[in-house]
Amino acid sequence: MPNTPIIDPKYSIGIDAMDAQHARWIQLIEEFRSIGSDHLLEEAGFNSAAHALEELLKYTKTHFASEEQYLASHHYPDLEAHKLRHRELEAVVAKLLDETHEHKVKGAPLKLNLFVTIWLLEHIMGEDNQYARFILGKP
Ligand SMILES: [Fe+2]
Ligand SMILES: [Fe+2]
Numbered sequence: 001m002p003n004t005p006i007i008d009p010k011y012s013i014g015i016d017a018m019d020a021q022h023a024r025w026i027q028l029i030e031e032f033r034s035i036g037s038d039h040l041l042e043e044a045g046f047n048s049a050a051h052a053l054e055e056l057l058k059y060t061k062t063h064f065a066s067e068e069q070y071l072a073s074h075h076y077p078d079l080e081a082h083k084l085r086h087r088e089l090e091a092v093v094a095k096l097l098d099e100t101h102e103h104k105v106k107g108a109p110l111k112l113n114l115f116v117t118i119w120l121l122e123h124i125m126g127e128d129n130q131y132a133r134f135i136l137g138k139p
Contacts, residue, residue, distance in 0.1 A: 011124050013132035018070065021063045022124055028056045033117045046100060053097045060093055060120075067128075074135050085127055092116055 005023040012019050032052040035045070064086040071079050096116050133139070 011121070013124065013129050014136055015132050018067060018128070018132070021066060022128070025056075025059055025063050026121070026124075028052070028059050029117045029120055032056050033114060046103065050097065050100045053093065053100060057090070057093045057097055060090055064090065071131055074131075076131050076134060078131070078134075082127060082131065085123065089120060089123060092119065 004020075005027045007019040007023040008026065011022055011026060013022070032049070032055075035049050035052050068079065068083055068086065071082060076082070093116060
C-alpha cells in the first residue's frame with residue numbers, strides 16, 4: 001500500500017470509514033486529472049491515462065459496493081436512488097475508458113472529459129453528504 005491519504009476536510013462527510021475510502025478515491029481522481037489535463041498525442045500519454053482510469057474505475061466499483069453495504073446496514077431510505085446514481089457514475093467512467101482506448105487506436109488527439117472527475121467529487125459533496133446527515137442524525 002502506498003501512503004494512506006488523509007481526507008481533505010472540505011470533502012469530509014464525518015463518517016471515518018467512508019472518509020478513508022473517499023480519500024483514496026480522490027487520490028485516484030486527482031492522478032487521472034493530472035494526466036488528463038492536456039490533449040494527449042503520444043502513445044505513452046494514452047497509456048498512462050488509460051491506466052489511471054482503469055485504477056479509478058476499479059476503486060470506484062470497490063468503494064460504491066462498500067458504501068451501498070454500509071447504507072443498507074443503516075437502513076438508509078434513499079438507498080435505491082443512491083445505487084442508481086452509483087451505476088450512472090460507473091458507466092460514465094467506463095465510457096471514458098472505452099473512448100480513451102478508441103482514440104489511442106485511431107491515433108487522434110484525445111480530449112479527455114475532465115467533467116467526469118468533477119461529477120465524482122460533486123457526488124461526495126452532495127449525495128454522500130445527504131446520507132451522512134441521515135446516519136449522523138443531523139438536519
Ligand atoms: Fe461515496
Ligand atoms: Fe455514494
